[in-house]
Amino acid sequence: MPYWNHPWTMGWAGGIGMLVLMALVLAALVVLAVVLARRGPQPPPPADTARRILDERFARGEIDQEEYERRRDALTRTR
Structure with a gap:
């Protein structure tokens, strides 16, 4: 029995x-996967890394407080 005789068939x-x-759903899934893959963890900016190193050197006692403050101020001025 052919299906074109029934009103509910398309x-x-x-x-x-x-x-x-189906193509639109597949494209949406691909776009979603790409967006989620790009939202991964980002590396810290270089200035934060320099500040962290400076803090560590001060904590270890490699530099005194005056040197620490001078270098910290120099780092904040370059931003």
């Missing part, structure tokens, strides 16, 4: 529409 237009819908 015929060729429905088949093409389903293919388009």
Whole structure:
């Protein structure tokens, strides 16, 4: 029994529409995967790394407080 005699069937237009819908869903999934992959952890900016190293050197006693403050001020001025 052919399906085109029934009013609830969509015929060729429905088949093409389903293919388009599946392609759109697949494209949305790919876009979502790319967006989520790019949102991964970002490395800290270089200035923060320099400040961290300066803090560590001061904590270890390699530089005194005057040298620490001078270099810290120099780092904050360059930003």
